[in-house]
Amino acid sequence: MTQYIVRRSLQAIPLLFIISVILFLLMSNMGDPLATLGGRQPPRGADRQRLERQMGLDQPIYLQYVYWLVGNDWRKVDTNGDGEPDTNGTRRGILRGDWGTSLVTRRPVLEMIWERLPNTLLLMGTVEVLVILIALGIGIYSALRQYSAADNVMTAFAFIGYSMPIFWAALMLMYIFAVNFKRWGLPYFPTVGMYDPAVGKTASQVIWHMVLPVISLSITYVAVYSRHIRASMLEVINQDYIRTARSKGLSNRSILWGHALKNASLSLVTLIGLDLPLLLAGAVVTERIFAWPGMGRLFLDHVERVDVPVLMGILMLVSVAVVVFQLLTDIVYTWLDPRIRYH
Amino acid sequence: MTGFVTDSKTQSVLQFPAEDAQGGAVLTPGRLAWRRFRRHRMAVAGTLIMAALLLYVIGGSFVWSESYANRTETGNRLAAPTLEHPFGTDAVGRDVLARTVYGGQISLLIGVSAVLVSLTFGVLVGALSGYYGGIIDSVLMRFTEAMFSIPSLFLLIVMSKFFGGRVPSFDVFGRTLSGSVIVIVGVIGLTSWMYLARLVRANFLSLKQRDFVLAAECLGVRNRDVIVRHILPNSLAPIIVAATLGVAGAILSEAYVSFLGLGVQPPTASWGNMLENAYNYLESAPWLWFFPGLFTVLTVLSINFIGDGLRDALDPRTLR
Numbered sequence: 001m002t003q004y005i006v007r008r009s010l011q012a013i014p015l016l017f018i019i020s021v022i023l024f025l026l027m028s029n030m031g032d033p034l035a036t037l038g039g040r041q042p043p044r045g046a047d048r049q050r051l052e053r054q055m056g057l058d059q060p061i062y063l064q065y066v067y068w069l070v071g072n073d074w075r076k077v078d079t080n081g082d083g084e085p086d087t088n089g090t091r092r093g094i095l096r097g098d099w100g101t102s103l104v105t106r107r108p109v110l111e112m113i114w115e116r117l118p119n120t121l122l123l124m125g126t127v128e129v130l131v132i133l134i135a136l137g138i139g140i141y142s143a144l145r146q147y148s149a150a151d152n153v154m155t156a157f158a159f160i161g162y163s164m165p166i167f168w169a170a171l172m173l174m175y176i177f178a179v180n181f182k183r184w185g186l187p188y189f190p191t192v193g194m195y196d197p198a199v200g201k202t203a204s205q206v207i208w209h210m211v212l213p214v215i216s217l218s219i220t221y222v223a224v225y226s227r228h229i230r231a232s233m234l235e236v237i238n239q240d241y242i243r244t245a246r247s248k249g250l251s252n253r254s255i256l257w258g259h260a261l262k263n264a265s266l267s268l269v270t271l272i273g274l275d276l277p278l279l280l281a282g283a284v285v286t287e288r289i290f291a292w293p294g295m296g297r298l299f300l301d302h303v304e305r306v307d308v309p310v311l312m313g314i315l316m317l318v319s320v321a322v323v324v325f326q327l328l329t330d331i332v333y334t335w336l337d338p339r340i341r342y343h
Numbered sequence: 344m345t346g347f348v349t350d351s352k353t354q355s356v357l358q359f360p361a362e363d364a365q366g367g368a369v370l371t372p373g374r375l376a377w378r379r380f381r382r383h384r385m386a387v388a389g390t391l392i393m394a395a396l397l398l399y400v401i402g403g404s405f406v407w408s409e410s411y412a413n414r415t416e417t418g419n420r421l422a423a424p425t426l427e428h429p430f431g432t433d434a435v436g437r438d439v440l441a442r443t444v445y446g447g448q449i450s451l452l453i454g455v456s457a458v459l460v461s462l463t464f465g466v467l468v469g470a471l472s473g474y475y476g477g478i479i480d481s482v483l484m485r486f487t488e489a490m491f492s493i494p495s496l497f498l499l500i501v502m503s504k505f506f507g508g509r510v511p512s513f514d515v516f517g518r519t520l521s522g523s524v525i526v527i528v529g530v531i532g533l534t535s536w537m538y539l540a541r542l543v544r545a546n547f548l549s550l551k552q553r554d555f556v557l558a559a560e561c562l563g564v565r566n567r568d569v570i571v572r573h574i575l576p577n578s579l580a581p582i583i584v585a586a587t588l589g590v591a592g593a594i595l596s597e598a599y600v601s602f603l604g605l606g607v608q609p610p611t612a613s614w615g616n617m618l619e620n621a622y623n624y625l626e627s628a629p630w631l632w633f634f635p636g637l638f639t640v641l642t643v644l645s646i647n648f649i650g651d652g653l654r655d656a657l658d659p660r661t662l663r
Contacts, residue, residue, distance in 0.1 A: 014485065015485060015488055015489055015492065018485060018486065018489040019489045019492055019493060022489060022490070022493075023493065023501070026501050026502060026505045027501060027505075029505055030501065030504040030505050031504060159385075159644060159647060159648070160640070160644060162647065163591065163595075163640055163643035163644035163647055164640050164643075165595055165598045165599065165602070165636065165639055165640070167598075167599070167602055167618065167622075168618070168632070168636035168639065168640065171618075171621075171622055171625060171632050171636065172636075174622075174625055175625060175626075175629055179625060179626045191625075278494050281494050281497065284496055284497070284500070284603070285496075285599060285602065285603065288603070289622055299497065299500075300500075300603065303500055303501070303504060306504075311501070314497075315493060315494075315497055315501075318493075318494055318497070319492050319493060322492040322494075323492060
């Protein structure tokens with residue numbers, strides 16, 4: 001097992017390397033990062049040239065990548081922008097823990113990500129927990145009563161939920177629970193931000209503001225999760241060992257929780273393993289609609305200004321998480337199903 | 344987001360349903376599949392909805408011209424639905440109904456063409472690495488894995504910025520379309536082939552061990568012909584299902600990217616870009632976002648129904 005973990009971790013290194021090269025190449029050609037730096041007027045002529053030199057954007061793309069990866073403190077760079085390399089660089093590269101500096105805000109990338117991460121984790125963590133609980137309930141219920149009226153209704157709703165763009169669900173919810181509730185004089189939900197600036201960032205304010213984004217994000221996920229749980233429960237409850245457990249005289253409850261669910265949870269673990277790392281990235285569209293100050297909005301705002309260090313930071317964080325969670329998922333498999341062994 | 348599960352009513356493989364229950368003629372696999380599809384209630388419903396939608400977006404263009412759909416009427420901005428404009432008008436006074444017709448054509452066109460792109464890539468990568476194995480397999484699969492590890496919406500956004508604004512507008516079926524349509528087709532195709540590649544590879548891995556492939560190889564059939572004429576036709580069923588469901592995914596992707604303003608650029612309408620900024624009119628003009636969104640949901644839903652029906656119909660283990 002240890003050997004397997006070590007080998008998988010070593011395999012992750014070239015994988016992450018390929019990811020970072022693909023992303024860096026794509027991002028460096030996304031547009032002009034200098035376009036928004038000069039206020040209304042994009043910098044031109046000599047100004048532009050000096051800025052490019054100071055920010056290292058005049059360097060060939062492979063060198064920019066090397067600087068991003070291992071830093072530039074081993075090489076003289078042009079800090080005053082006159083075209084002559086003068087002093088040693090100060091960047092240490094992501095491999096040595098320096099995530100770089102935002103081209104727009106001039107702040108360290110890590111600091112900017114660190115600021116947004118808790119907001120995103122709060123929103124997405126709540127969604128994930130809620131989704132797992134609701135989907136387990138729906139999935140198990142529908143599996144035990146396959147083709148009952150309730151099961152058919154839930155199947156229909158799952159299909160609709162799965163086919164709905166999240167932003168449209170969000171707009172509908174906002175229209176009903178914010179606009180119309182307000183119109184009808186009912187207590188209505190807020191649609192923008194994390195808290196009311198007039199009240200301040202209190203727990204009740206944040207929870208109140210989280211309701212609509214959490215519901216709109218949950219719809220799709222509940223649809224997918226509950227279908228997977230239902231399918232694997234159906235497969236498990238027809239197995240011989242469930243019949244054995246039943247003929248042994250075990251109660252339905254202990255068969256369900258002790259025997260069926262553990263074996264049916266492999267597919268749930270797969271789903272969670274795929275989705276948990278993506279939680280870090282937040283929900284781009286939902287955060288935009290509800291003006292939630294999370295990672296997704298950070299990404300969107302900086303995509304518009306081609307702020308490569310910030311974008312690379314966010315995406316590499318997520319990619320590392322994806323790779324790590326894949327390994328964790330495989331390890332959890334062996335605990336859930338001892339028949340699975342890795343060599 | 345991973346795939347969607349529905350149950351297929353499986354039965355033993357041994358009871359091969361080769362003969363009609365009424366003792367009639369022998370059924371070909373194609374006829375059997377069609378019969379199973381017909382009996383799948385959701386698939387039939389999906390086909391009917393899809394037919395209605397196609398009638399709407401194609402028939403509608405004979406009723407309302409495209410210049411009418413793009414005509415701005417600033418005196419009549421954000422007008423609520425009336426008899427003249429049943430879906431109301433948008434922020435520059437364009438008729439929303441006519442725009443859903445032309446936007447629908449674009450959204451469906453993008454959905455289908457993006458899947459063709461991703462099919463080409465996915466089948467090519469999957470077939471090469473599954474059939475040849477070895478170093479080709481390792482390299483291609485590492486690349487596939489890398490693309491898989493980047494969250495798809497982020498990849499979509501970055502790639503649409505990368506290719507955006509580089510393609511001039513062009514004419515198709517008598518309509519002039521913004522070059523962004525091509526861009527978005529390519530981008531969605533290039534970010535969605537990975538699942539297909541893995542599926543095709545897995546199929547190739549198991550099929551290339553079979554006797555008929557060995558026989559073909561012994562007869563000296565060229566590698567290319569073994570792949571195209573012997574193995575590929577045998578793995579068609581899962582590819583068709585994945586491609587059908589892929590159209591639904593592509594239409595959703597287009598909606599997301601265009602909603603963020605990085606997809607299809609005006610004046611060409613798509614259901615996605617009609618929703619862009621519509622949330623600024625959440626309260627004042629709900630018809631702006633309601634109708635394009637509703638059409639998107641109906642389209643994706645019907646395609647998912649059809650795909651589900653196809654999965655059951657093409658799976659030989661399914662009941663008749």
